Amino acid sequence: MTSPLLSVRNLKVDIPSGSGTLHPVRGIDFDLHRGEVLCVVGESGSGKSLTSLSLMGLLGRTLERSADRMEFDGINLLGASGRQMRKLRGARMAMIFQEPMTSLNPVYTIGDQLIEALLLHRRMPRAQARARAVELLEKVGITAAASRLGQYPHQLSGGLRQRVMIAMALMCEPQMIIADEPTTALDVTIQAQILRLLYDLVREMDMAMILITHDLGVVARVADKVAVMYAGELVETGTVAEVFDQPLHPYTRGLLDCIPQPGKTGRGEPLGTIPGIVPSLVGQVDGCVFRTRCTQAGPACLGPIPRRSRDGHLFRCVHTDGYAPAETKAI
Amino acid sequence: MINFVLRRLGLALLVSLTVSFLSFMLIFLSGDPAVAIAGEGASMADIEAVRSQYGFDRPILVQYFAWLGQAVQGNFGNSYYFNLPVTDLVADRLSVTVKLGLCGMGFALITAIPLGVIAAMRPNSIVDRTALLFSVVGQAIPSFWFGLILIVVFAVQLRWLPASGTDSWKNFVMPTIVLGYYAMPAIMRLTRAGMLDVLNSDFIRTARAKGSSELRVMFKHGLRNAIIPVVSLAAVQMGFMLGGSIVVESIFALNGAGYLAWESIARNDLPTVQALILIFSMFYIVFTLIADVLNACLDPRMRSS
Numbered sequence: 324m325t326s327p328l329l330s331v332r333n334l335k336v337d338i339p340s341g342s343g344t345l346h347p348v349r350g351i352d353f354d355l356h357r358g359e360v361l362c363v364v365g366e367s368g369s370g371k372s373l374t375s376l377s378l379m380g381l382l383g384r385t386l387e388r389s390a391d392r393m394e395f396d397g398i399n400l401l402g403a404s405g406r407q408m409r410k411l412r413g414a415r416m417a418m419i420f421q422e423p424m425t426s427l428n429p430v431y432t433i434g435d436q437l438i439e440a441l442l443l444h445r446r447m448p449r450a451q452a453r454a455r456a457v458e459l460l461e462k463v464g465i466t467a468a469a470s471r472l473g474q475y476p477h478q479l480s481g482g483l484r485q486r487v488m489i490a491m492a493l494m495c496e497p498q499m500i501i502a503d504e505p506t507t508a509l510d511v512t513i514q515a516q517i518l519r520l521l522y523d524l525v526r527e528m529d530m531a532m533i534l535i536t537h538d539l540g541v542v543a544r545v546a547d548k549v550a551v552m553y554a555g556e557l558v559e560t561g562t563v564a565e566v567f568d569q570p571l572h573p574y575t576r577g578l579l580d581c582i583p584q585p586g587k588t589g590r591g592e593p594l595g596t597i598p599g600i601v602p603s604l605v606g607q608v609d610g611c612v613f614r615t616r617c618t619q620a621g622p623a624c625l626g627p628i629p630r631r632s633r634d635g636h637l638f639r640c641v642h643t644d645g646y647a648p649a650e651t652k653a654i
Numbered sequence: 655m656i657n658f659v660l661r662r663l664g665l666a667l668l669v670s671l672t673v674s675f676l677s678f679m680l681i682f683l684s685g686d687p688a689v690a691i692a693g694e695g696a697s698m699a700d701i702e703a704v705r706s707q708y709g710f711d712r713p714i715l716v717q718y719f720a721w722l723g724q725a726v727q728g729n730f731g732n733s734y735y736f737n738l739p740v741t742d743l744v745a746d747r748l749s750v751t752v753k754l755g756l757c758g759m760g761f762a763l764i765t766a767i768p769l770g771v772i773a774a775m776r777p778n779s780i781v782d783r784t785a786l787l788f789s790v791v792g793q794a795i796p797s798f799w800f801g802l803i804l805i806v807v808f809a810v811q812l813r814w815l816p817a818s819g820t821d822s823w824k825n826f827v828m829p830t831i832v833l834g835y836y837a838m839p840a841i842m843r844l845t846r847a848g849m850l851d852v853l854n855s856d857f858i859r860t861a862r863a864k865g866s867s868e869l870r871v872m873f874k875h876g877l878r879n880a881i882i883p884v885v886s887l888a889a890v891q892m893g894f895m896l897g898g899s900i901v902v903e904s905i906f907a908l909n910g911a912g913y914l915a916w917e918s919i920a921r922n923d924l925p926t927v928q929a930l931i932l933i934f935s936m937f938y939i940v941f942t943l944i945a946d947v948l949n950a951c952l953d954p955r956m957r958s959s
Contacts, residue, residue: 379863381859381862381863405868409865409866409867410865411865412862412864412865413863413864413865414865417863418863420856420859420860420863422856425855425856425857426856426857426859427857428860428861428875428879429857429879429953429954429955430878430879430952430953430954432954439864440864443864443865443866444865475954475955477954488860491860491864
């Protein structure tokens with residue numbers, strides 16, 4: 324097996340504050356291989372967005388990132404200088420954000436902004452960059468692409484703006500795209516279109532993608548691998564088939580129970596819910612992070628939680644016996 | 655864009671007309687102008703003679719349009735006090751005031767905008783605190799006091815700069831600093847606040863995600879958005895500087911238009927006052943127009959509104 328494109332070990336994000344340090348990301352491990360789609364799912368506040376921002380080196384100044392390893396295509400991201408990160412961002416790793424309405428600069432035309440994304444990293448005549456911008460706008464399904472270049476963001480709808488953001492992320496043909504809930508702010512009718520588009524382009528250009536979402540339906544359709552995040556930890560990771568068909572962590576099972584399934588969920592039958600709320604992010608958590616909301620919680624849940632694995636399907640729970648403790652290897 | 659400029663021009667023209675009417679009507683506010691011109695102890699016959707000589711016996715609207723017709727050709731009549739054409743008198747004084755105003759505003763913008771940006775890049779840092787202190791002091795100290803202190807230090811003690819007059823560029827150094835320092839704090843703090851606001855925007859994160867350098871993020875993506883309210887403020891301040899730099903002009907004995915206005919009011923020299931009020935108002939109107947057009951260039955959303 325080839326070495327992964329992105330390899331992350333024990334990634335932590337801390338927010339120092341007056342009333343104790345917050346730990347929104349508490350040591351996560353994962354690998355992303357070339358051309359692979361990894362979906363990260365979890366509730367709001369589980370640390371998904373911070374994880375992606377810390378990969379891009381875009382965390383705010385007040386946030387602290389640490390990890391044992393963070394390697395992207397052989398480059399150590401932990402030791403990378405600001406200049407090295409700038410060369411990677413946009414060129415080899417790109418990001419699509421949740422808020423298409425505010426993610427484009429209101430005072431520049433979309434053409435300027437698309438062309439900038441390319442010219443920051445490649446030396447080429449402006450006309451050539453412009454041609455590339457038109458090509459990509461067409462690729463993301465925008466009609467009359469050439470005439471759109473002169474338009475300003477406020478003249479476009481949310482769906483169109485997100486298409487522009489996708490085109491912008493693809494300008495330099497990055498090896499990895501991080502899409503942070505790219506369709507959350509859009510109309511339901513547009514959501515499916517945008518996701519389909521993004522997925523097709525990622526496959527066509529053979530890029531790797533980390534897709535952050537809380538739509539499990541989306542995950543089932545597009546993901547190669549799934550990582551379930553809860554309170555800053557990855558509680559379960561595996562292929563879609565493994566995680567969806569045989570969820571091993573009670574939290575994953577809880578999430579799946581929240582979704583109505585044709586044929587399984589009876590008419591009038593209430594959908595599942597997970598009682599309680601996400602634990603406080605201040606200070607360290609003893610034992611399992613999901614203990615306070617888990618129906619199976621027992622005394623053992625207070626102790627150290629081993630990471631178990633079955634052929635790369637990893638989970639952190641004391642309850643499911645019979646699986647071998649995991650090596651330090653991640654998915 | 656052309657539509658926008660035309661619309662703004664039309665609006666400016668209407669405002670100018672209103673202002674011209676108001677400034678023309680000023681002459682009747684302080685009593686019968688014929689009595690004032692004829693002077694103390696004039697007989698009724700003298701007053702009547704003055705009245706018909708100056709045309710005060712005609713209907714007001716006729717007088718207004720006659721005055722306006724002359725004014726647009728640059729003829730504001732003769733000063734009662736100097737008995738010279740107001741236009742010559744004002745043109746001479748105005749060149750000093752305009753020079754001073756432009757220098758003062760230039761100084762204010764050159765210091766305030768970089769300071770505001772730097773302060774916003776590191777909020778609550780030493781640089782930010784120092785800039786804040788600098789601006790609070792600027793807002794708090796009166797111009798006349800600051801001007802006098804400068805004169806004491808640089809003209810009297812060190813003898814580097816002349817204390818008064820308009821002979822060379824050296825005469826403008828201290829007045830520029832006093833006038834500029836007065837305008838600087840508001841511009842700096844508005845720049846800082848605007849930048850802080852803009853730097854939290856999602857599109858700034860997008861710019862970083864593209865791989866832009868910090869300088870590019872600050873100036874290309876940040877400042878262009880943050881500067882928009884600053885342009886409007888600077889326009890108003892510019893108008894104020896050209897009309898209201900009386901204090902600075904009198905301290906440094908710069909015979910400017912502000913000082914002339916003050917003198918003319920004291921002397922009841924109405925044609926000069928009328929002309930100056932009209933000209934000062936026109937400055938405001940022109941600078942607001944320039945600011946609006948500039949803002950429309952900076953922000954496409956304003957063009958359509």
